[in-house]
Amino acid sequence: MQEKFDPFVAEWVSFVANPNFNLVEKCLKFAQILEYPDLDIEKYIQKINQMGRTLKESTSDVKNPTYLISILNEFLFDNIGFVGDMDDYYNPKNNFLNKVIDKKSGLPLTLSILYVEIAKFVGLDLKIIGFPSHVLVKYNEEMILDPYHDGRLLDIDDLQEILDRNFDGQLEFEPEFLDEIKPEKVLVRLARNLKNSYLQSYAHEKALRCVNMTLAIELESPEDIRDKGILEEKLLNHDIALKYLNQYLEINPNAEDVDSVLELIKSVKAKINQ
Secondary structure, eight states: OOOOOOHHHHHHHHHHHOTTSOHHHHHHHHHHHHTOTTOOHHHHHHHHHHHHHHHHHHOOSOOOHHHHHHHHHIIIIIIIOOEEOOSSTTOGGGGOHHHHHHHTEEOHHHHHHHHHHHHGGGTOOEEEEOOTTSOEEEETTTEEEEGGGTTEEEOHHHHHHHHHHHHTTOOOOOGGGGOBOOHHHHHHHHHHHHHHHHHHTTOHHHHHHHHHHHHHHOTTOHHHHHHHHHHHHHTTOHHHHHHHHHHHHHHOTTOTTHHHHHHHHHHHHHHHTO
């Protein structure tokens, strides 16, 4: 069976590769391609710009970063009312910047994207960092901030606590966990988040599109090659599933899930031979 050409993924790849678009525009395009074809991207750019201008008007001439971050937090979380969505974390809408702006709640990643963008209006050059399981933001190297929890300032103990909570105490903090991630990596993380949200609601075709969007950026990602195989099997595309499951084992022969993948391959072959 030949894989179908997906014009949405092709459009996505073209948009991501275009240096004329910034991260916010690419996130909004992501939403437009996947769920909201009538989305007016420029309208949401203007909403963000208006928030930024309002914030700038409320600050004095003081350039102290600690002061500016406190004003940013007060503006976004106290005045406007943005919050981390703890009640409905896996709602797919939390991955779409337009919906995050509309409902004023989102995930660590989407709130961090918005936080960094609005901070620019008061001269703060913040960076998104790909902390394991929980995206954060930093100012230089000395201030680590959590937009999912009202821009809270974190120390090493707080960071280890996040790891302990999400990895059952099996992962120790490493300094490289605080490295900045580039826009392409942010978009990959966004697509993976959304894939997980779709999987929660058994929306396999939509989850597969997210995997294809990820693989268009990271061609050799073992995790996504495996997930493509699993999803193709669920959609009864057995030949394609077999191709990607075998590719996963070639790339990652010592993976922890080798036995379960081999079992799935055996099952797929049996269905093909029926």
